[in-house]
Amino acid sequence: MNTRSEYDLLGNMDLPADALYGIQTQRAAQNFAITGVPISHFPELIKALAMVKASAARTNQEMHLLTDxxxxxxVAAxxxxxLGQHHDAFIVDVIQGGAGTSTNMNANEVIANLALTKLGHKLGDYQHLHPNDDVNRSQSTNDAYPTAACLGIQFAADNFVPSLASLKAALEEKGKAFAHIVKMGRTQLQDAVPMTLGQEFDAFAVxxxxxxxxxSEACALLCEVNLGGTAIGTGINTPEGYATRVVEKLATISTKPMVPASNLVEATSDMGAFVFFSGILKRLAIKxxxxxxxxxxxxxxxxTGLGEINLPPMQPGSSIMPGKVNPVIPEAMxxxxxxxxxxxxxxxxxAEAGQLQLNAMEPMIIYNLLNSLKMLKEACxxxxxxxxxxxxxxxxxxAGHVENSIGIITALVPHIGYSNASRIARQALTTGSTVKALIIEEQLLTEEQVNLLLSPESMLSPSKVSL
Structure with missing residues (x-):
């Protein structure tokens, strides 16, 4: 294999000659073989990192810190x-020490090497354009990485929400299709009162x-970023006015309403927006x-079960029980x-593990949020x-469940009283008779009255029926 040699603080290392990444990426790949999931698994994060770097380059250019x-x-790199090119060069594991430095350097080195080739130089020829001095100018991992995360999570959410909206629409369609089917509602797995199957599916959709x-609300919180705060939010190594200008450029490039945090020191260590977003995903997952x-x-x-609906059969359900089909899709969800x-x-x-002016556990936060969005998208x-x-x-x-249910007697309580209703319910349970038959037999109501009170018009919404 052809190689090239690069040098850093710890010494020399040989890399594949055609590698777009550099020595710090290579060290990180060797150090953090943890999940087997590289940064390239989340293209939204790479896209966001590139937007941060492009915004910084243009701002540095305007402020005479980079040549045209x-x-x-x-920016071309x-x-x-x-546009989705060269993502295979992002090889660092998503879980890593260093508060995201390895991810930031993977981006810096890939962008530097791509830029070098555009300038007519060899890969790794950093005296002409350097990953730190040029690509990372006016930045720190501590502001570039979380800013890219805020943006990347929004991009991932943009990809996910259409899947959720399409699932909601499918449930609404079933709600309309099943609107005429009366069934028993249940509370605590016991018969309650009638409803329609359509109402049940409408509730899922809502x-x-x-x-x-x-x-959408959670994404709005992710628009406030600490870019320009560099190491701890003080803005060291940036010219005056840089933070405002670089975030303005990021908003333009990303088409997201990104704004500088009101206090960059606070924003550099605070993970509150990520925690809030994660909580929304948990809420959705529970639903x-x-x-x-x-x-x-x-x-x-x-x-031998409820059997009120049929799920489409997806695969044979058992290696021992012939004919069995399991609800594998809901189980996977x-x-x-x-x-x-x-x-x-x-x-x-x-998020709780942050200390003083930084949270070194950001890679764990970002990985879990991006992975949850990816999983939910596919699962929905x-x-x-x-x-x-x-x-x-x-x-x-x-229909049979409704006819045989004792729960329908709730609709008769205003007309025969709670005590009578309780007695009739108990009698129906012990004798096997229907509520309707017992009410008529005891002449508590006429058959016509019972039919009226137990009609869908009376039982499925606030009653419009009067005797």
Whole structure:
């Protein structure tokens, strides 16, 4: 293998001759073989890092800290990364020590080497354009990395929300299709009062729609960044006015409403926006998991469970029980949700672990947020296309449950009294008779009155029926 030699604080090291990364990236790849997940697994983060570096280069150019030639070469290199090129050169594990320095240097070295080739120089020929002196000018990992994270998470959210919105739309469509099917509602797994299957699916849709709005609110908090604060927020090694100008350029390049934090020292150590965003993802995961539990219960059986809906069969369910088909898609959603919930705990612990002017655990926070968004995106698409859109209703089963339920007596309480209703319910339970038959038999109400009070118009919404 052809190699080139590079030198840093710790000495010399041989690298592949054609590697776009440099010695600090190589050291990090050797040090942090932890998850097996490289930075390239999250293209949104690479895109965001390139936007930060391009914004810094243009600001440094305007403030006469970089020549036009160097700035143009850096920006051209960044543009290629933004377009999705060369991402395989981002080889550092997402979990790393150093508060993200290895990720920042991976970006600095790749951009420097791409820029060098545009200027007609060899890879690693850093005397012409340097990863630290030029690409990282007026920056520190401590402001460039979290700023890129804030931006990258927003990009990942942009990719995720359409999947969530499409799942919501699929649930709304089922709500309309099932609007005419009366079934029993249940509380604490016991018969409650009637509702429609459509109302049940509408409720699923509404609860997911709420979190689309919450994600948007969380993204707004990520627009306030500490870029320009450099090491601890004091702005050391930047010219006066740099912070405002570089964030303005980042807002233009990213098309996100990025603004400088009001206090850069506070913003450099505070992880509050990340914690808030993680909490929203946990809230959504809990809702998705509860909905998946409901789908599994409603489809249980097929002959000895509730059996009110049919999930589309995706694969044989057992290596020993012929004919068994399991609710594998909701189960996979459950497991995705558990991972997202666990990730929120990891984010919380990492955010709490900050010390003084920096949080060295930022890589853990960023990895978990980006990974949760990626998992939720794929899981929501899976649930929609491989489950929700193929669900059918067992109308006869739903009707039978309503007819045989004792819970319908709730609709008669205003007319026969709670004591009578309790007695009739108990009698129906012990004798196997229906509530309707017992009410008529005891002449508490006429058959016509019972039919009227137990009609969908009376039971499924605030009553418009008067006797």
């Amino acid at each position: 030639e160097k700035a143009d070469a850096i 960044c543009q290629e990364l933004i 609860t997911l729609g709420e979190d689309i709005d919450r994600i 998705l998991s509860k909905m998946s539990n409901d789908l599994r219960l409603l489809s249980s059986g097929p002959r 459950n497991q995705t949700a558990y991972q997202v919930i666990a990730s929120d705990l990891a984010v919380s612990l990492a 698409h899976m649930l929609e296309t491989r489950c929700i859109r193929g669900i059918t209703a067992n109308e006869a089963v739903c």
